[in-house]
Amino acid sequence: MNLPVRVVKGSWQNWLGRVVLFGGVGLFMFRAMNEWSRSGLGLLTDALIIAIAVTGLNLITGYTGQLSLGHAAFFAIGAFTSAMLVTGKVWSPFFTDNIWTPGWTMPVAAVVCFLVGMVVGIPALRLKGIYLALVTLVFTEAVRALFKYGEFEGVTGGATGIKGFGYLPPSWTGLDGRADLVEWFFWLSLAILVVVSILSAGLLRSRIGRAMVAVRDNETAAAVMGVNLFSIKTLVFGLSGAIAGVAGSLYALKLTLVDADIPIFGLFGSVTLLVALVVGGAAQNWGPFVGAMFYVFVNDFARGVGEAPSDAAILGWFVDSGTKINGLGGVTFGVLLILFARFVPFGAVGTMRMWRSKLVQVVPRVPAVAGVVAGRSSGPLGEEGSGSVDPTPSSIGAVESPGPIDPDRPDSPS
Amino acid sequence: MIRTNKLVALAAAGALVLAACGSDSSSSTATEAPTGTDAPAGTDAPAGTDAPASTDATATTEAAGSGAEYGVDTELCDDPAAATAPIETLKIGTSIPLSGGPAVVFAPFGAGAQAFIDNYNAETGGIEGTPVELVIKDDQYDAALTKANVDGLIFDDQVTLLSGIIGSPNNLAIQADMNAQCIPQLWASTGAPDWGNVEQYPWTTGLLVPYAIESRVWADFIASDLGAGSTAALFYVNNEFGQAYADAFNQIASENGIEVVAEETIEPSDSGAPSGQMTNLVQANPDAILAVPLGAQCIAFMTELGNAQAANADFTPAVYQTATCANPLFFNATANGGANGVYTSSNVKFVDSPEYADDPDVQAYITAMKTYAPDTNPADLVGLAGWLSMALAVHVAEQAVAAGDYTRAGIINAARNIDYVSPLVIDGIVGQMNADDGYYAEGTQLVQWSDETKSFAPAGDVQDYNGSLGTYTP
Numbered sequence: 063m064n065l066p067v068r069v070v071k072g073s074w075q076n077w078l079g080r081v082v083l084f085g086g087v088g089l090f091m092f093r094a095m096n097e098w099s100r101s102g103l104g105l106l107t108d109a110l111i112i113a114i115a116v117t118g119l120n121l122i123t124g125y126t127g128q129l130s131l132g133h134a135a136f137f138a139i140g141a142f143t144s145a146m147l148v149t150g151k152v153w154s155p156f157f158t159d160n161i162w163t164p165g166w167t168m169p170v171a172a173v174v175c176f177l178v179g180m181v182v183g184i185p186a187l188r189l190k191g192i193y194l195a196l197v198t199l200v201f202t203e204a205v206r207a208l209f210k211y212g213e214f215e216g217v218t219g220g221a222t223g224i225k226g227f228g229y230l231p232p233s234w235t236g237l238d239g240r241a242d243l244v245e246w247f248f249w250l251s252l253a254i255l256v257v258v259s260i261l262s263a264g265l266l267r268s269r270i271g272r273a274m275v276a277v278r279d280n281e282t283a284a285a286v287m288g289v290n291l292f293s294i295k296t297l298v299f300g301l302s303g304a305i306a307g308v309a310g311s312l313y314a315l316k317l318t319l320v321d322a323d324i325p326i327f328g329l330f331g332s333v334t335l336l337v338a339l340v341v342g343g344a345a346q347n348w349g350p351f352v353g354a355m356f357y358v359f360v361n362d363f364a365r366g367v368g369e370a371p372s373d374a375a376i377l378g379w380f381v382d383s384g385t386k387i388n389g390l391g392g393v394t395f396g397v398l399l400i401l402f403a404r405f406v407p408f409g410a411v412g413t414m415r416m417w418r419s420k421l422v423q424v425v426p427r428v429p430a431v432a433g434v435v436a437g438r439s440s441g442p443l444g445e446e447g448s449g450s451v452d453p454t455p456s457s458i459g460a461v462e463s464p465g466p467i468d469p470d471r472p473d474s475p476s
Numbered sequence: 477m478i479r480t481n482k483l484v485a486l487a488a489a490g491a492l493v494l495a496a497c498g499s500d501s502s503s504s505t506a507t508e509a510p511t512g513t514d515a516p517a518g519t520d521a522p523a524g525t526d527a528p529a530s531t532d533a534t535a536t537t538e539a540a541g542s543g544a545e546y547g548v549d550t551e552l553c554d555d556p557a558a559a560t561a562p563i564e565t566l567k568i569g570t571s572i573p574l575s576g577g578p579a580v581v582f583a584p585f586g587a588g589a590q591a592f593i594d595n596y597n598a599e600t601g602g603i604e605g606t607p608v609e610l611v612i613k614d615d616q617y618d619a620a621l622t623k624a625n626v627d628g629l630i631f632d633d634q635v636t637l638l639s640g641i642i643g644s645p646n647n648l649a650i651q652a653d654m655n656a657q658c659i660p661q662l663w664a665s666t667g668a669p670d671w672g673n674v675e676q677y678p679w680t681t682g683l684l685v686p687y688a689i690e691s692r693v694w695a696d697f698i699a700s701d702l703g704a705g706s707t708a709a710l711f712y713v714n715n716e717f718g719q720a721y722a723d724a725f726n727q728i729a730s731e732n733g734i735e736v737v738a739e740e741t742i743e744p745s746d747s748g749a750p751s752g753q754m755t756n757l758v759q760a761n762p763d764a765i766l767a768v769p770l771g772a773q774c775i776a777f778m779t780e781l782g783n784a785q786a787a788n789a790d791f792t793p794a795v796y797q798t799a800t801c802a803n804p805l806f807f808n809a810t811a812n813g814g815a816n817g818v819y820t821s822s823n824v825k826f827v828d829s830p831e832y833a834d835d836p837d838v839q840a841y842i843t844a845m846k847t848y849a850p851d852t853n854p855a856d857l858v859g860l861a862g863w864l865s866m867a868l869a870v871h872v873a874e875q876a877v878a879a880g881d882y883t884r885a886g887i888i889n890a891a892r893n894i895d896y897v898s899p900l901v902i903d904g905i906v907g908q909m910n911a912d913d914g915y916y917a918e919g920t921q922l923v924q925w926s927d928e929t930k931s932f933a934p935a936g937d938v939q940d941y942n943g944s945l946g947t948y949t950p
């Protein structure tokens with residue numbers, strides 16, 4: 063059998079592959095739920111929340127090609143929206159009592175961030191690359207300053223922030239109040255990530271998704287082909303912000319407080335999300351999940367090395383027990399990131415795809431007219447790109463799916 | 477395009493509904509009401525009173541204070557049995573910044589904490605013959621990481637209690653959890669008012685002098701030293717910590733007839749020189765400046781002050797910095813004369829001062845630090861704070877043993893009824909808590925730095941407002 067093996071998209075082999083992938087991740091989550099300690103589950107939940115925000119960032123930066131350093135601001139707006147609503151700091155029409163339950167503040171956070179995102183998307187019409195990054199960066203700092211502004215203290219808590227709220231599991235979940243808080247946030251975050259990922263994947267298969275990729279690949283050509291740049295950019299900025307906002311809302315409800323100085327609400331947060339996106343693989347369905355897992359768990363590992371250098375692998379050979387090296391945790395994380403960028407340049411998912419494509423390639427179904435089954439063909443298909451001018455129908459499939467599958471293609475199957 | 481827009485709108489709407497995750501009226505919130513930073517209304521304590529006796533700082537007798545004895549209700553715990561289970565090994569956990577920006581200043585806290593535990597185990601063999609264990613985790617001053625660390629400390633490392641966690645948001649983020657789980661969250665290294673909430677959060681106790689107390693000490697000193705009608709300016713870090721001081725001082729200043737003529741802020745993440753703020757302060761030219769910088773900003777502020785004074789001969793305000801700046805290392809690091817004459821306050825001994833050259837407790841501390849934390853300067857009061865956070869945690873555990881109730885509940889009862897100060901605390905300061913007094917440290921001593929002697933000298937008497945803050949109700 064010649065490598066790579068070709069699998070037709072939508073065939074049972076293709077579905078088997080998907081079932082194995084999703085089943086594997088599902089099994090991982092199930093085992094984590096049952097066997098991990100609650101601290102591990104808490105970290106996993108943090109990773110899921112970051113993955114949600116990165117899924118939002120992936121839409122605008124990965125698929126639409128607009129570099130945003132403003133997603134920490136959406137994250138913060140989502141967090142503050144939930145905090146302000148739950149604690150009754152904002153005016154609610156018609157009701158004297160505070161009617162907001164924590165769960166319902168999440169869609170509100172999404173709507174608010176959607177609207178703000180549309181507005182932020184407007185500069186993206188004229189600015190590109192580093193200039194857009196600069197504008198969104200200023201946006202992040204401006205939002206942070208706004209939340210700290212003394213005049214709004216009654217609503218946002220000002221420099222002090224808002225504390226003393228939370229989200230206990232509703233009774234229908236069957237979870238036992240405070241005692242199951244960790245499990246509750248795990249399931250809640252997982253469910254939202256799944257929903258957001260499905261919606262994001264669906265969006266990318268739609269006309270809008272094609273338009274997004276067209277804008278990323280060649281804005282002028284996209285406009286010529288009839289893509290409305292204004293609609294696409296503002297809409298995707300809005301959607302992207304809304305998803306980040308939901309993540310921020312979850313973050314706040316889990317942390318039980320918001321404060322404009324929390325690192326993830328500022329530039330550090332924007333960079334965190336971008337790092338997770340790049341590490342996981344931009345414009346990859348699984349990129350946000352893998353990137354967020356990497357970020358949270360590797361950072362946790364790095365801090366562990368900083369806490370007890372003598373217990374760490376390799377390093378432990380060189381330092382005495384009890385030795386303290388201040389700042390080692392941050393340095394360790396930085397070194398790991400540099401190594402990652404050097405050896406996994408397309409992000410974890412992109413690189414895994416590249417490796418996989420050497421073994422298995424998924425090719426689109428060849429139109430029935432062609433009369434050729436493109437299944438596990440090792441015939442002419444195997445020689446695609448070799449300069450052959452064989453005009454047989456089988457090469458149509460080869461043209462549609464050139465070489466190793468382009469990892470940037472949003473419709474490339476998982 | 478219209479069609480696709482509708483589709484997306486539909487999808488978005490679906491997402492929002494799903495994102496609500498079916499939460500309904502049955503979901504519930506933590507019931508704690510949002511709170512401001514206003515400190516509990518302080519009763520008027522006599523200024524500059526001589527502190528109550530208790531000068532024998534090493535006394536360990538738990539004489540009941542004036543208030544009623546506190547007893548914790550373990551029935552409110554998630555797991556009442558765990559709160560009353562006998563402790564075999566005392567395992568203490570803490571979470572502090574070891575990497576990231578704030579670690580520059582705070583990392584010695586961990587060294588001091590570890591040195592105390594190592595020294596204690598070496599000298600006493602531990603509690604009831606079992607060495608005390610300490611696990612220190614790095615949270616980079618990020619409340620979300622503190623929460624993750626604390627989960628790890630409790631569920632993986634199985635610590636008995638937490639002590640000395642640095643930062644107000646960091647402690648607030650875990651407060652509700654710790655009180656529900658009934659894990660003692662002792663000696664939080666912040667001065668926020670929240671730690672005096674005996675009724676709602678009895679399992680959390682604070683270590684530092686509450687900001688409201690320190691603000692009062694300053695205001696009293698300005699009123700008596702410069703007289704009513706004098707002017708003051710505020711320079712503070714724009715976060716909860718700085719805001720708490722600013723609010724408290726503004727209130728007390730108006731009571732004392734002090735006019736606040738300028739308020740300048742600095743962002744907590746700002747590591748540059750506060751030149752713009754200093755220009756405004758020079759223009760306002762107040763009689764006194766109260767500075768609430770954070771960490772290394774203490775040095776930056778004093779350096780800018782030195783520059784401003786060199787350039788403006790008539791700019792000679794009395795300058796006060798918070799107790800969190802009261803560190804000889806910071807003052808020594810200010811090379812241009814800006815530190816000279818600056819006031820601050822402290823309730824612990826400046827261990828490198830010649831005054832304590834013959835103090836056996838101070839010398840024992842220095843020896844222990846040189847032995848167990850050789851890379852840390854013993855004069856660094858951040859290290860001393862770490863040491864004290866562990867000393868007090870171990871002390872209350874010993875008290876629980878003495879009371880025959882060596883359990884988590886026994887430990888928190890001992891902490892909430894404490895009457896003990898470390899010998900490293902300035903003579904004349906008491907450390908008491910009870911059912912009516914939710915704050916441990918309410919006494920302090922104003923001191924003034926001299927560049928000539930490279931040390932602090934006392935300015936006035938020890939001021940102890942023990943019990944004056946009562947308890948905290950949000």
